[in-house]
Amino acid sequence: MISRRYILRIGGGLLAGLARPRLSLAGEPVEIRMQGNTDSSHVWFDPIGLRVEPGQTIRWINLDPGNSHTATAYHPKNFERPQRIPEGAEPWDSDYLLPNESFSVTLTVEGVYDFYCVPHEHAGMVGRIIVGQPGRSPAASVSAQAAGGEPLPEIALQAFPSIDEIMRRGVVRRT
Numbered sequence: 001m002i003s004r005r006y007i008l009r010i011g012g013g014l015l016a017g018l019a020r021p022r023l024s025l026a027g028e029p030v031e032i033r034m035q036g037n038t039d040s041s042h043v044w045f046d047p048i049g050l051r052v053e054p055g056q057t058i059r060w061i062n063l064d065p066g067n068s069h070t071a072t073a074y075h076p077k078n079f080e081r082p083q084r085i086p087e088g089a090e091p092w093d094s095d096y097l098l099p100n101e102s103f104s105v106t107l108t109v110e111g112v113y114d115f116y117c118v119p120h121e122h123a124g125m126v127g128r129i130i131v132g133q134p135g136r137s138p139a140a141s142v143s144a145q146a147a148g149g150e151p152l153p154e155i156a157l158q159a160f161p162s163i164d165e166i167m168r169r170g171v172v173r174r175t
């Protein structure tokens, strides 16, 4: 005979499992925080890498009290930058977000999306989102980079987490 205590213990375990935070619930935005340290010598997106399903809404929020930040897709429509989002995807530019302001986009086209912060790209403040499967986007991004537009600074290129790491871990935080 199974004791009542045993059943309660199992029940508690199930509840704990359900209460564990999940990356995304249907309809809820996934948050990317814009952050900086107290003397503003470092600024970053957290997470810096993220994998989501098509139709997911991403919400950037500026939690850095000392700086304005942007979330801006790499795309010729944004300051003639190289295209580093999938073919057919809408580029976005949040414009400057003051502390505690936020901005959202919903990503439907599968592929790799690279974005940056306009005033802090040269501080390496960039991020990468993969929607669904990465597909052929990386190759497309490389050729777009070669085709023209103001190239990315080396510090930004070095900052992107690899596609493999994002696919493996789902969420990549700043190290």
Ligand SMILES: [Cu+2]
Residues within 6 Å of the ligand: 043, 067, 068, 069, 070, 117, 118, 119, 120, 125
């Ligand atoms: Cu910034």
